[in-house]
Amino acid sequence: MLVEVRWHGRGGQGIVTVSRLLAQAALLDGKYVQxxxxxxxxxxxxxVTGYTRISDDPITxxxxxxxxxxxxxxxPTLIGQIDVTKGLVEDGTVVANTEKAPQELKESLKTEKAKVYTVNATRIALDVLxxxxxxxxxxxxLVKASPLVTLESLSKVVTERFPGAVGEKNVAVIKRAYEEAKGIE
Amino acid sequence: MSKILGLTGDGAVAYAVKQCNVDVVAAYPITPQTLIVEEFSEYVHNGEVHTEFVCVESEHSAMSACVGASLTGARVFTATASQGLALMHEILYIASSLRCPIVMGVVNRTLSAPINIHCDHSDMMGSRDCGWIQIYVENAQEAYDWVLQAFRIAEDPDVLLPVTVNLDAFILSHSLEGVKVLDDAEVEKFVSTRKPVLRVDPDKPITVGALCLTDFFFETKRQHVEAMNNSPKTISRVNNEFAELTGRRYDFIETFGMDDAEAAIICLGSTAGTAKAVAKSMRSKGKKVGVIKPWVYRPFPAEQIVKAIENLKALAVLDRACSIGAPYGPLCSDTIATLYREGIKLGVFNVIYGLGGRDMTPFDIETVFNETLEVAKTGVVKEPLKFVGVRE
Structure with missing residues (x-):
């Protein structure tokens, strides 16, 4: 099965980096990626946008x-400024960095059949990093909303990409975001 | 033992070059240079390679330095794109005519104007007749694999021609994929070191590139043609050895669904991958479509294409470059010339697509397949040359 992920952020926020980290983690899990x-x-x-494709089969x-x-x-400032849900498949998933509860975001995005997950990632980053x-x-x-990769693989690629204390702190960030993310179907 | 790394197309090329014991890399280090050279320069900086890295002031100088280095018997690599390749143009002919087995990564980008940094094949097609062997790859794995093979092909005494490995800008150059890489020792055994037949040497002086007018120029060109015509034997041998080593089999062309296809697309580079995905889906609905992807564009794989289209009724040739004023784009002209020579009657039409990076969508490709199926059914080509994905 092919999963296609679109990342929304702003230039300088590491959108390319996360799109690649997700792919690298999926590679460790034996998947095919782009x-x-x-x-x-x-x-x-x-x-800016970034993209990740993950599949059990080769992607051509x-x-x-x-x-x-x-x-x-x-x-979070992109919500309402650009059409963040453009092209999302009907039963797709939205994962957002926001203070809002999933229900509130879902209503404002008008995505009736989508799963919506939210997490206050800014607060977590400020606390930990x-x-x-x-x-x-x-x-x-994202992994809370959809188990595309294992947390173990994510942790491994993040500590490889950011050696030392920075990597460990980022792993802590990922784990806390995983725990705190809340969603509705 | 191979391992899988997450690499961009550019990163895959740089990694392959790192493993090939390259003596000299000469490159112009800013736009339109690729990340290939940027990443390779890190290997140099970190002492992971013994390569002499020469930063020059233009691509014209880059290729000139490569020619000089290659003539001394060194193994030489460079990379460029777009305007950079255009600026190399005159030295490309010198490199091939002096039989310098340089390997070059070309990240295919369009040529200005208007200013555009995105993918099409205008750059390489603009230097199509420069006498280099030209390879086009579909993904990062193929980029890695063909660079390893390119050194073997170029440096073979029966060939001694430079080779370009072409990869689509951004679509491949900046996209990360899983790439199975070989151990350094395996690569070292496969590519070995260059064994020059003749080289400039202060102790045994020779003249290279001397004035050669009406008396001998034509003969040297004729030999150049012969070298290119001989290269398929070496290409096949290297492909076979590579398959034994890795299990990954390369050839002049790759085919998909061609055993029973009635309608097919032939195209170069990453688009062939999208075409295969669309063909797979259409075939599951009973539509007999196929894909032909030339890996090797020069020498042109006429024999292999003729064999692949044996049972075909209609063919769409996709060109990611214009030959403005000509009847067709470059790949289509070559294909139709081949069919005519062999006396093959087939409904053929040319599709120009993707100029300046315009995306070739699966929908566009399905539309082309359906039009090709229609030609297969009726035998009538309504539009011999058409443009797909453009606002008219």
Missing amino acids: AFPEFGPERRGAP IHSHIYNPSIIVIVD GRPIYNTAMLGA
Whole structure:
């Protein structure tokens, strides 16, 4: 089965990094993957998207992703500014960094059949990292919403990507986001 | 023992080059350079390779330095894209005519204007006739695998021609995929070291690239043609050895569903992957469609294509480059010339797609397949040259 994930954030927030970390973790789990950025020059602060494909079978398709089954909103200020749920499959999943409860977000997004998960990733990042770098927290929330990869594989790739204390703190961020993320069907 | 790494297309090329004991890399380090050279420069910086890394002031100089290094008997690699390849153009001919077995990664991007950094094949097609062997890959794994094979093919004494390994910009260059990589020792055994037949050497002086007018120029060109015509034997041998080593079998072309296909698409690069996915889905609904993907574009795999289309009724040739003013795009011109030479009657039409990075969607490909099936049914080609995915 092929799962297509679209990541929303802003230039500089590590959207390419998380789209790749998810793919790397899935690779460890024996899956086939693709992770690619929104093609083109990056502009700090501007809305950007990243993409991850994960499948049990080899992936030969190389076109863009138009109908993702999962959307991860890393930057909460994008909600309402751009059409974050554009193209989402009807019974898809939205995972968002927000203070709002899932029900509240679901009503504002008008996604009747989608699963909606929320987590206050900004708060978790500030608590654990002391800085508002909340991309990795969304990996934890995503795995709560949809077990695409194991937390073990995620932890492994994150500590490889960020050696030492930074990696360990990011693993703590992921685990806390996993625990705190709440969702409704 | 192979392991799987998450690598971008560019990263896969850089990793392969790292393992190939390359003596010299000369490259222009800024736009439109690729991440291939950026990542490779890290290997140099970290002391993971012994390569002499030469930062030059332009692609023209990059290829010139590569030619000089190659003539001394060194194993040489470089990479470029788009305008960079265009700026190399005149030295590309010198590299191949002096029989320098340079390997180059080309990340295919369009040529300006308007300014655009995205994928199409205009850059390589613009230098199509430069006398290099030209490979096109579908994904990061193929990029890695073909770079390893490219050194063997280029440096074979029966060939001695430079090779480009072409990968689609962004679609492959910036996309991370799982890549099975070999151990360094396995690669070292496979690619070995370059054994130059003739090289410039201060102790045994020779003249290279001398003035050669009406008396001998034509003969050297004729030999160049012969070298290209001889290269298939070496390419096949290297493909076989690589298959024995890795279990991954390469050839001049890859085919999908061609045993019983009535309608097929032929195209280069990553689009072939999307076409295979669409063909698979259409075949499950009983539609007899297939895909032909040339891995090797120069030398043109005429014989293999003819064999693949034996039972075919209609063919759509997809070109990601225009040959403005010509009857068809480059791949289609080659294909139709081949069919005509062999006396094969087939409904063929040309589709120009994806210029400047315009996405070729599965929907677009399904539409092309359905039009090809229609041609197969009626035998009538209504539009010999059409543009897909463009606003008219």
